[in-house]
Amino acid sequence: MPELPEVEVSRLGISPYLVGQQIKSITIRQAQLRWPIPKQLQRLHGATIERVIRRAKYLVIETAQGNAIIHLGMSGSLRIVDLGLTPQLHDHVDLILNNGKILRYHDPRRFGAWLWCEKGSIHTVMAQLGPEPLSDAFNAVDMLVKAKKRVITIKQMIMDNKIVVGVGNIYASESLFAAGLHPATEAKALTLSQWQRLVTEIKEVLHKAIAQGGTTLKDFTQVDGRPGYFAQELQVYGRAGEQCFCCGNTILSQVIAQRNTFFCPHCQQ
DNA sequence: CTAGAGGCCTGCCCGC
DNA sequence: TGCGGGCAGGCCTCTA
DSSP states (O other): OOOHHHHHHHHHHHHHHHTTOBEEEEEESOOBSSSBOOGGGGGGTTOBEEEEEEETTEEEEEETTEEEEEEOTTTOEEEEEETTOOOOTTEEEEEEETTSEEEEEEOTTOOOEEEEEOTTOOOGGGTTOOOOTTSTTSOHHHHHHHHTTOOSBHHHHHTOTTTSSSOOHHHHHHHHHHTTOOTTSBGGGOOHHHHHHHHHHHHHHHHHHHHTTOBOSSSOOOTTSOOOBGGGGOSSTTOTTSBOTTTOOBOEEEEETTEEEEEOTTTOO
Protein backbone atom coordinates (compact mmCIF):
# COMPACT_ATOMS: atom_id res chain seq x y z
CA MET A 1 0.00 0.00 0.00
CA PRO A 2 0.95 2.77 1.52
CA GLU A 3 4.13 4.38 0.41
CA LEU A 4 5.31 7.72 1.72
CA PRO A 5 2.54 9.84 0.12
CA GLU A 6 -0.23 7.67 1.54
CA VAL A 7 1.33 7.75 5.00
CA GLU A 8 1.75 11.53 4.81
CA VAL A 9 -1.85 11.95 3.60
CA SER A 10 -2.94 9.86 6.59
CA ARG A 11 -0.87 12.01 8.95
CA LEU A 12 -2.31 15.23 7.56
CA GLY A 13 -5.80 13.79 7.87
CA ILE A 14 -5.61 12.50 11.42
CA SER A 15 -3.49 15.25 13.01
CA PRO A 16 -6.24 17.86 13.42
CA TYR A 17 -8.40 15.33 15.27
CA LEU A 18 -5.60 13.99 17.44
CA VAL A 19 -3.31 16.78 18.56
CA GLY A 20 -4.26 18.14 21.98
CA GLN A 21 -6.77 15.36 22.61
CA GLN A 22 -6.69 12.99 25.54
CA ILE A 23 -6.85 9.26 24.82
CA LYS A 24 -9.75 7.76 26.77
CA SER A 25 -8.96 4.16 25.93
CA ILE A 26 -7.49 1.75 23.42
CA THR A 27 -9.43 -1.19 22.00
CA ILE A 28 -7.45 -4.00 20.39
CA ARG A 29 -9.59 -6.55 18.58
CA GLN A 30 -6.71 -8.33 16.83
CA ALA A 31 -3.27 -8.09 18.43
CA GLN A 32 -1.54 -10.36 15.90
CA LEU A 33 -0.25 -7.92 13.34
CA ARG A 34 3.24 -8.17 11.86
CA TRP A 35 4.40 -8.37 15.47
CA PRO A 36 2.09 -8.81 18.46
CA ILE A 37 0.88 -5.43 19.69
CA PRO A 38 2.90 -4.76 22.88
CA LYS A 39 1.15 -4.50 26.26
CA GLN A 40 2.82 -1.14 26.87
CA LEU A 41 0.49 0.44 24.34
CA GLN A 42 -2.08 0.61 27.15
CA ARG A 43 0.11 3.33 28.67
CA LEU A 44 -1.54 5.66 26.16
CA HIS A 45 -4.60 5.48 28.40
CA GLY A 46 -5.21 9.00 29.72
CA ALA A 47 -2.29 10.46 27.76
CA THR A 48 -2.57 13.68 25.79
CA ILE A 49 -1.38 13.64 22.19
CA GLU A 50 1.30 16.26 21.63
CA ARG A 51 2.25 15.67 18.00
CA VAL A 52 1.81 13.25 15.13
CA ILE A 53 4.94 12.95 13.02
CA ARG A 54 5.99 10.79 10.10
CA ARG A 55 9.39 9.15 9.65
CA ALA A 56 9.74 7.05 6.49
CA LYS A 57 6.47 5.07 6.32
CA TYR A 58 6.02 5.14 10.10
CA LEU A 59 3.60 7.40 11.94
CA VAL A 60 4.53 8.36 15.49
CA ILE A 61 1.88 9.51 17.97
CA GLU A 62 3.80 11.42 20.63
CA THR A 63 2.65 11.77 24.24
CA ALA A 64 4.36 12.55 27.54
CA GLN A 65 3.99 8.85 28.50
CA GLY A 66 5.78 7.60 25.40
CA ASN A 67 5.16 7.16 21.69
CA ALA A 68 2.95 4.86 19.66
CA ILE A 69 4.43 3.87 16.30
CA ILE A 70 2.09 2.83 13.50
CA HIS A 71 3.02 1.18 10.20
CA LEU A 72 0.38 0.49 7.55
CA GLY A 73 2.13 -2.47 5.92
CA MET A 74 0.64 -3.44 2.55
CA SER A 75 -3.05 -2.97 3.21
CA GLY A 76 -3.42 -0.75 6.28
CA SER A 77 -5.44 2.45 6.53
CA LEU A 78 -6.49 4.90 9.22
CA ARG A 79 -9.84 6.62 9.53
CA ILE A 80 -11.40 9.09 11.90
CA VAL A 81 -14.89 7.90 12.78
CA ASP A 82 -17.58 8.90 15.29
CA LEU A 83 -17.83 7.14 18.62
CA GLY A 84 -20.32 4.30 18.34
CA LEU A 85 -19.74 3.41 14.70
CA THR A 86 -19.74 -0.39 14.52
CA PRO A 87 -16.33 -1.81 13.65
CA GLN A 88 -16.06 -3.83 10.47
CA LEU A 89 -14.02 -6.92 9.64
CA HIS A 90 -10.28 -6.17 9.90
CA ASP A 91 -10.79 -3.04 12.04
CA HIS A 92 -8.09 -4.17 14.47
CA VAL A 93 -7.36 -1.16 16.69
CA ASP A 94 -9.35 1.83 18.00
CA LEU A 95 -7.84 4.84 19.75
CA ILE A 96 -10.79 6.42 21.52
CA LEU A 97 -10.43 10.16 22.02
CA ASN A 98 -12.17 12.57 24.35
CA ASN A 99 -13.59 14.60 21.46
CA GLY A 100 -16.06 11.88 20.50
CA LYS A 101 -13.87 10.57 17.70
CA ILE A 102 -12.08 7.30 17.17
CA LEU A 103 -8.84 6.73 15.28
CA ARG A 104 -9.62 3.38 13.65
CA TYR A 105 -6.95 1.11 12.15
CA HIS A 106 -7.99 -1.25 9.37
CA ASP A 107 -5.59 -3.82 7.88
CA PRO A 108 -6.84 -6.96 6.06
CA ARG A 109 -3.42 -8.53 5.49
CA ARG A 110 -2.02 -7.61 8.92
CA PHE A 111 1.44 -6.77 7.60
CA GLY A 112 1.23 -3.50 9.48
CA ALA A 113 2.27 -2.79 13.06
CA TRP A 114 1.49 -0.91 16.25
CA LEU A 115 4.59 -0.55 18.41
CA TRP A 116 5.59 1.23 21.59
CA CYS A 117 8.61 3.47 22.03
CA GLU A 118 9.86 4.90 25.32
CA LYS A 119 10.26 8.65 25.52
CA GLY A 120 13.68 9.69 24.27
CA SER A 121 14.65 6.36 22.73
CA ILE A 122 14.67 5.18 19.13
CA HIS A 123 12.81 2.01 18.24
CA THR A 124 14.89 -0.63 16.44
CA VAL A 125 12.57 -0.56 13.42
CA MET A 126 13.52 3.09 12.90
CA ALA A 127 17.20 2.90 13.84
CA GLN A 128 18.71 2.12 10.42
CA LEU A 129 16.64 4.37 8.18
CA GLY A 130 18.16 6.48 5.42
CA PRO A 131 17.31 10.12 4.71
CA GLU A 132 13.83 11.46 4.01
CA PRO A 133 13.34 11.83 0.24
CA LEU A 134 11.78 15.29 0.55
CA SER A 135 14.71 16.63 2.58
CA ASP A 136 18.01 18.06 1.34
CA ALA A 137 19.74 15.06 2.92
CA PHE A 138 18.52 13.13 -0.12
CA ASN A 139 20.64 14.49 -2.96
CA ALA A 140 22.40 13.46 -6.16
CA VAL A 141 25.96 13.78 -4.85
CA ASP A 142 25.36 11.36 -1.98
CA MET A 143 23.51 8.94 -4.25
CA LEU A 144 26.38 8.95 -6.74
CA VAL A 145 28.89 8.09 -4.00
CA LYS A 146 26.73 5.35 -2.48
CA ALA A 147 25.93 3.84 -5.89
CA LYS A 148 29.60 3.29 -6.71
CA LYS A 149 29.82 0.75 -3.87
CA ARG A 150 26.84 -1.30 -4.93
CA VAL A 151 26.11 -4.06 -7.45
CA ILE A 152 22.42 -3.38 -7.81
CA THR A 153 19.92 -1.79 -10.22
CA ILE A 154 18.79 1.81 -9.77
CA LYS A 155 15.27 0.63 -9.00
CA GLN A 156 16.50 -1.56 -6.14
CA MET A 157 18.68 1.26 -4.88
CA ILE A 158 15.90 3.86 -4.62
CA MET A 159 13.71 1.28 -2.87
CA ASP A 160 16.39 0.48 -0.26
CA ASN A 161 15.34 2.05 3.06
CA LYS A 162 18.95 2.40 4.15
CA ILE A 163 19.63 4.55 1.07
CA VAL A 164 16.43 6.61 1.03
CA VAL A 165 13.11 5.95 2.73
CA GLY A 166 9.52 6.08 1.54
CA VAL A 167 9.91 5.09 -2.13
CA GLY A 168 7.90 1.93 -2.71
CA ASN A 169 7.06 -0.11 -5.78
CA ILE A 170 4.59 2.32 -7.36
CA TYR A 171 6.60 5.51 -6.97
CA ALA A 172 9.87 3.81 -7.94
CA SER A 173 8.41 2.93 -11.34
CA GLU A 174 6.77 6.34 -11.73
CA SER A 175 9.91 8.29 -10.79
CA LEU A 176 12.10 6.27 -13.14
CA PHE A 177 9.66 6.95 -15.97
CA ALA A 178 9.66 10.66 -15.18
CA ALA A 179 13.47 10.64 -15.18
CA GLY A 180 13.67 8.71 -18.48
CA LEU A 181 15.76 5.96 -16.92
CA HIS A 182 15.40 2.20 -17.45
CA PRO A 183 14.76 0.59 -14.03
CA ALA A 184 17.31 -2.20 -14.61
CA THR A 185 20.20 0.24 -15.17
CA GLU A 186 23.20 -0.56 -12.97
CA ALA A 187 23.27 1.97 -10.15
CA LYS A 188 27.03 2.45 -10.43
CA ALA A 189 26.67 3.38 -14.11
CA LEU A 190 24.57 6.51 -13.45
CA THR A 191 26.23 9.89 -13.96
CA LEU A 192 25.83 12.82 -11.59
CA SER A 193 23.44 14.57 -13.94
CA GLN A 194 21.32 11.43 -14.22
CA TRP A 195 21.19 11.19 -10.42
CA GLN A 196 20.21 14.86 -10.32
CA ARG A 197 17.35 14.16 -12.69
CA LEU A 198 16.21 11.08 -10.77
CA VAL A 199 16.42 12.70 -7.34
CA THR A 200 14.45 15.69 -8.63
CA GLU A 201 11.75 13.48 -10.16
CA ILE A 202 11.39 11.35 -7.02
CA LYS A 203 10.73 14.50 -4.98
CA GLU A 204 8.34 15.82 -7.65
CA VAL A 205 6.36 12.58 -7.95
CA LEU A 206 6.03 12.25 -4.16
CA HIS A 207 4.91 15.89 -3.80
CA LYS A 208 2.30 15.49 -6.53
CA ALA A 209 1.01 12.24 -5.04
CA ILE A 210 0.59 13.85 -1.61
CA ALA A 211 -1.32 16.72 -3.21
CA GLN A 212 -3.66 14.22 -4.89
CA GLY A 213 -4.38 12.37 -1.64
CA GLY A 214 -2.11 9.42 -2.48
CA THR A 215 -2.75 6.42 -4.72
CA THR A 216 -5.65 4.05 -4.15
CA LEU A 217 -5.29 0.72 -5.93
CA LYS A 218 -7.50 -1.26 -3.59
CA ASP A 219 -7.25 -0.85 0.17
CA PHE A 220 -5.97 2.63 0.81
CA THR A 221 -8.37 5.39 1.80
CA GLN A 222 -7.87 8.89 3.06
CA VAL A 223 -8.93 9.56 6.64
CA ASP A 224 -12.46 10.51 5.60
CA GLY A 225 -12.86 7.31 3.59
CA ARG A 226 -12.29 8.86 0.14
CA PRO A 227 -9.76 7.20 -2.19
CA GLY A 228 -6.49 8.86 -3.19
CA TYR A 229 -6.64 10.32 -6.67
CA PHE A 230 -3.05 9.89 -7.83
CA ALA A 231 -4.07 6.54 -9.40
CA GLN A 232 -5.40 8.64 -12.29
CA GLU A 233 -1.94 10.16 -12.77
CA LEU A 234 0.01 6.90 -12.99
CA GLN A 235 2.07 6.81 -16.19
CA VAL A 236 3.41 3.26 -16.09
CA TYR A 237 2.55 1.42 -12.86
CA GLY A 238 0.03 -1.34 -13.55
CA ARG A 239 -0.16 -0.44 -17.26
CA ALA A 240 1.73 -3.36 -18.88
CA GLY A 241 0.43 -3.94 -22.41
CA GLU A 242 -1.11 -0.48 -22.62
CA GLN A 243 0.20 2.44 -24.68
CA CYS A 244 2.66 4.95 -23.27
CA PHE A 245 0.88 8.30 -22.89
CA CYS A 246 4.07 9.97 -24.10
CA CYS A 247 5.21 7.99 -27.18
CA GLY A 248 2.53 5.38 -27.82
CA ASN A 249 4.84 2.40 -27.41
CA THR A 250 3.67 -0.57 -25.35
CA ILE A 251 4.43 -0.39 -21.62
CA LEU A 252 6.38 -3.43 -20.45
CA SER A 253 6.72 -5.14 -17.10
CA GLN A 254 9.74 -6.96 -15.73
CA VAL A 255 10.39 -8.52 -12.34
CA ILE A 256 13.32 -6.88 -10.59
CA ALA A 257 14.30 -8.20 -7.15
CA GLN A 258 10.99 -10.07 -6.94
CA ARG A 259 8.93 -6.92 -7.52
CA ASN A 260 7.00 -6.23 -10.68
CA THR A 261 8.36 -3.17 -12.45
CA PHE A 262 6.72 -1.12 -15.18
CA PHE A 263 8.46 0.99 -17.81
CA CYS A 264 8.31 2.34 -21.35
CA PRO A 265 11.11 0.80 -23.45
CA HIS A 266 11.22 3.89 -25.68
CA CYS A 267 11.06 6.70 -23.11
CA GLN A 268 13.34 4.92 -20.62
CA GLN A 269 16.77 3.94 -21.90
C1' DC B 1 29.45 -6.35 4.81
C1' DT B 2 26.14 -7.26 0.45
C1' DA B 3 22.58 -9.49 -2.48
C1' DG B 4 18.94 -12.66 -3.16
C1' DA B 5 15.15 -15.54 -1.66
C1' DG B 6 11.47 -16.73 1.51
C1' DG B 7 7.83 -15.66 4.41
C1' DC B 8 4.13 -13.29 6.82
C1' DC B 9 -1.60 -12.62 5.75
C1' DT B 10 -6.15 -11.91 3.32
C1' DG B 11 -8.62 -10.95 -0.83
C1' DC B 12 -9.30 -10.82 -5.58
C1' DC B 13 -8.93 -12.14 -10.31
C1' DC B 14 -8.22 -15.46 -13.78
C1' DG B 15 -8.45 -19.87 -16.03
C1' DC B 16 -10.22 -24.42 -15.99
C1' DT C 1 -20.82 -21.80 -10.11
C1' DG C 2 -16.60 -23.70 -7.69
C1' DC C 3 -11.77 -24.15 -6.91
C1' DG C 4 -6.75 -23.77 -7.22
C1' DG C 5 -2.98 -20.74 -8.48
C1' DG C 6 -0.89 -16.51 -8.71
C1' DC C 7 -0.47 -12.00 -7.43
C1' DA C 8 -0.73 -7.52 -4.50
C1' DG C 9 1.31 -1.00 -2.07
C1' DG C 10 6.37 -3.67 2.81
C1' DC C 11 10.05 -5.25 5.01
C1' DC C 12 12.25 -8.50 8.33
C1' DT C 13 15.09 -12.66 8.50
C1' DC C 14 17.87 -16.12 6.85
C1' DT C 15 21.41 -17.97 3.67
C1' DA C 16 25.48 -17.79 0.84
